[in-house]
Amino acid sequence: MEFEFMKSIRREILASLTGFALILFPVKASGQPCSLSMQVSHTAAEQLSLADLDFPNFHSTNLLFTVTFTNKGVVAANASLHLIMDITLAQGSINFPGALDLTTKAFPVPPGGRTITNLNLGPGGDIQTQTYSFSREAKTKIEDIALLTGHMPAGSYNFHIELKELGCATTVNDHVELLLQNPTRVELRSPRDGETTNTFPLFEFYQDGLRAVLTVAEKTPEQTREDAITRKPAMLEIDLSGRNSFLYSGGRPLEDGKTYVWTVVSKVRTAGGSDIDVSSPIGLFSVSGSLQGSGSLNGTVDDALLTQLEEILGSKHHAVFQQIRSGGYHLTSNMSLNDSKLSASQLLDLLIQLRDLSDSIELSFE
Template sequence: MKAQNALTLQLEVFNADQLQMLFLSDLDLAQAGSAADLFKLTIIKNTPEEYPAAQMNIRVTKDNTLLLEAQSESFRIPADPPGTTYETDNRELINNNFFLHPGDPTTNIRIKESRLSDDVEEIQKEVLSSGKVPIGVYRLIVDIVNLQTSSPIVHEEIPFLQATNPSFVRLISPGVPFGSPAPSSVYTEYPVFQWNGNGDEYKVFVFEKKSMIQSMDDILNQLPNWESEPISEQSVIYPQSGDVIPLEYGKTYYWMVQMQVHTSAGILKVNSEIWEFKLKNPAESGVAHQEISKMEVIKFLKDVLGSQVDGLEKSLEGYRTAVIRYNGREIEIQDLYRLLQEYQNRKVEVFDLILPSASE
């Protein structure tokens, strides 16, 4: 906030800490009608001086390049006492409903012109193709000018948006895309769901395969076995308790991730593909418990250590997991799954990893 001469301007961007995407239509200050809440503008009188002819200029820049500018018609700033406050927002400005003195048309701030910069062709192309402003740093700038002297009365600018335009979410495991010839097998009732995305908030949905399901719409129209709370991580394990229907051996399940994107028009939901997997009982499958537990341990170590365990799976080809011990205590495979769940999404530091020799 910066006081200059007779007026002070205060600008506040609504949901500035969450806004990730901006739609062009919400910036058009000359387009009357419904619009999202973007910013609040407060004008404070510092002196009793009257300005018979003033003009408001509003600009939005991207990385210091002009993106949009708007100008008001001439309006009167009345001789109100110091401390008088006038408040408005972008929606009121769009609809020309902002009066410094209600009912006095000479104090009505009406936007007469709003346009995108003709010099920014690349921005224009991206806006036309998607309706969204491109990724970058945006600033909101407001000036009020004395038209009688062509001199500024007050100037204010603030960071408006760090646009990231989250647009993709890709599943990693478990399973294969919906409609694949044969779903992959999962051997635990508490699988870990993993994905990649360029957003900040996600929800996971898990559905049971029903006999009447023929399409993706059929899947999405049924109640899920589990719908996670919004999370920022890109992996989550199926819960053992809470508002959840337990997974059952022998059944096939679908899952998807929904990215929650905060935009100028509200929450935009971006859905991933739908994947499927079949839950198999390790005791009844052709895969030995030892192999299953080894696969789970390798997967967990990859999640924790990343590239440090490249080639780990190949180096363990000659091994089998005969006994699982945790802190010196022998545990069953279901205990291993429970421990992996406890460590999932926690910061883990591995100090050393020792593999026994083939003779051990």
């Protein structure tokens, strides 16, 4: 009887200890919420090198993307990343889905979190590679274009990044897309070299980048073009974004009988965050305030204002503007905005701002 009683006591104690073990040493079950989250950002790079993308094999110093991890837990979590890069080249719409595929070994994320970049994945980085592949076809195509042009081919380089937390069933996904423009040339179109213009010339040029700087400077007879364009202060130096034309305004007035030089510099952002300048040739033009064209307004501030209005309102009112020019009409000096008097130059600047917004606002002509 005593023996049976002791066995019963032992069974109850064992059951209690087992219960304590389950409470003190929980196992993270499948489907349990994970502790980690991530946010991915990238640089505004317009040029890359193959070394920037071939993480395990080359040591790059250029920052492409940043991954910020947040750990809501009270202990460090172990994680790994799975990175896939899709490439779509602008040349001939050539696609390489899954061109690069990389999986890292597990790495710790302390409570609170940590931040890594693509530089952590390369040689000497603290995150080691588990598996890695780079499509031979994609790599060969990229190398062939890079050897020919000296630049990585323009196109879309789309990184899909997946975070896996060890012990959790769910994954976290994000992606970044690098759009490479690789601007390589800047071409001046108008005024043509040596042309005589009015006092409000329309500058037209070609450059396939996102940002450019237009500079206009006076040239004296004894100066070379190179000396004149570096003259400070310039007549005009203006940053242009997404534009390939600019009607002269905002600078010092261009004077009748003088000669000027102009140039456009395309600003190309590299993966390292710095700019490379791609410059046009230095153009030359002269100014004549009395220059007449097909209309009596040509060469005056009135014509510059009408040109801006016509560009904003589109071609549907072309006949109206032709009548204004051929009829010799001119603007009065009574110009105002919200009861504040405007000069012709201020009105011209306002119209240029409206033109830049013309894609997002609706304008009417009465």
